[in-house]
Amino acid sequence: MNWARFKVIFREKYVPRALQNAKCVEFEHLKQTGKTIADYEAAFTNLAEYAPHLVATDEMRARRFEDGLRYEIKRVIRPLVLPTYADVLDCAIIVEQDEMEKRKYFDSKKRQNFNNEGSSGQKRQKPESNWRNQRGQIPKCPTLGHIKRNCPKLGTGAIVPRGNQGGRNAKPEGNRQGNQGNRSGNGITKDKDKCLPLCQAMRGMMKSW
Template sequence: MDNTRGSGQEGGNDNPQMTELRNMVQMLVGAVTAQQQLLQQHFQPPQPQETRELDLSRGETQQGETSEYRGVTEDPIIPMESVAVVRQFLKLKPPTFKGGMDPVKANDWILAMEKNFRLLRCGEQQKVEIGSYLLAGEASRWWNLKGVREPGMDWARFKVIFREKFVPRAVQNAKCSEFEHLKQMGTTIADYEGSFTNLAEYAPHLVATDEMRARRFEDGLRHEIKRVIRPLVLPTYAEVLDRAIIVEQDEIERKKYFDSKRRQNFGAEGTSGQKKQKPEMKSRNFGNNPKGQVQ
């Protein structure tokens, strides 16, 4: 009995303290666990696959692949709908632009980008996203400051601010003046169109609409071609260019035809003249010329 009471008394004295201690420990563990969960949610937010945007500035793709252009620029985050286009674009091995005051390199980069844009049928916003992604070095740092100030800009605006930064103003003015006075002269339509397209980049205000571009191109054509096209009042640049090529080709074919006829006529006249001419034969009259001299 004594042992039983002693044992019961000892257990009764310990239970309240142990229970309180266990409760405090459980509360502490629960608080720490909750804090850890909050920290994880803060630093690692959930990113559902269907809405997550990939940060291609680190070369990240949907499959976790790494692009060869990793580290090209710290900007931008490419929307999911543009990721497929960007990946196709990178397969074309497009050039990067690192900056510097070199108008030839700057313009060549723009032309190379636009060539690929046409191939992949990129939208205006996609052009800006891809173009800014391929900026590196000084050019990338410039975009990180400039791009955020004009969200939603289109490619035409991108080219304007790009040239303001990397093509000296004196060069832009000279190219603009050259465009204003551009004439076809003795070149082909293809050569004239190439010069027209390149120089028009420096004078966007002169070709702000497709009709303005058509009239400007038409004004620079040779007189022989322009006099055929101008009465047609073609509304688009593509139509003017197409008709100019046709007129030029007709002109070339006509010239070939008349040159061929001229050569044929010249050859016929030469043959006829040779047939009419007879060699002069001096008669020999030995009877009247006793000495036998040839008269």
């Protein structure tokens, strides 16, 4: 008696018929879906024991296993028409490994592109920030804390109104002082003219005495 025959006799004697039928139905609808090839192969081998009529030959077993694979793997294997179950299993493992490596490669490329876009976006934002600082703020002297154009180190520190710079109303400082001197001189001359007749009258009275 071989091992396969022993398992059949053991199930017939100790496993209820209802459970065997349920396992057979489960095998008929078995699909890989989200399982790895290793997990799918383990479930396939376990449930195939309850449906020996569906895997009577090695080629039947290969086609049944192939039908349950995910589409991404099955579309690569099916055109090859591999004759044995071992060939289908080996090819499925190779395709799965290639698929995983391809996914890792594209994921790394996406992360690299995302990081490059983020760093370039930060570089583009820096000139805009500097432009706002230049246009929105008045430059200040770094040492004394006042406006740079009024810094005493650059000149007298006096703020000159823009309306008087180079306009028709601008008057030189020397002319202002000269005008003030002329006005004071004219006042003294007028006072002398008023006192002259009085002085002459007083001199005449003194001579008559």
